[in-house]
Amino acid sequence: GEDVEQSLFLSVREGDSSVINCTYTDSSSTYLYWYKQEPGAGLQLLTYIFSNMDMKQDQRLTVLLNKKDKHLSLRIADTQTGDSAIYFCAESRGTGSARQLTFGSGTQLTVLP
């Protein structure tokens, strides 16, 4: 299938904002997701957005959705060293019980002191 695309690396200074971008392919996805993977661990759901929303804010996290361009972004305000991780966007494809998540390649966020 077509890819969910993300840039591979992002470096920011502690205290700055981080913006991680993603382009997806399935315009019928009901939800779009951001997962976080810390070193040596599995993925954890970080946040998500419903497809009829343009923006969702959750404390330091802001998710923006542009359905026309199939573009999703995750902004982390006041980035901390503990935010260093790999961030994956994901879309849901398929129908019924065959519905599956398709993940992007992940963006490695490095927070510099």
Next chain:
Amino acid sequence: NAGVTQTPKFRVLKTGQSMTLLCAQDMNHEYMYWYRQDPGMGLRLIHYSVGEGTTAKGEVPDGYNVSRLKKQNFLLGLESAAPSQTSVYFCASSFIGQVPRDTQYFGPGTRLTVL
């Protein structure tokens, strides 16, 4: 409540050897998944299961087999390991009716090296 657990955490195999990775979840989830993670390629779905006794192929099923004899367990087998199967393997589970839909809960991963 341990969530999703995977056994073993690490394994080194020689080409041609076989092994089974075990995934267990104690959340009574209907759906279970096996992924592999390779650098720069994200997670790719190997096989999945929508219930006890049922399995289906994902994006990269070749060289792997799975079984779901019990609802809480999902086994991934490699019959004849190849160096191309060197990867980190993740198991995940989800349940019908959750919000948001399709949220998956991941295990800690198994790092497999095939020499």
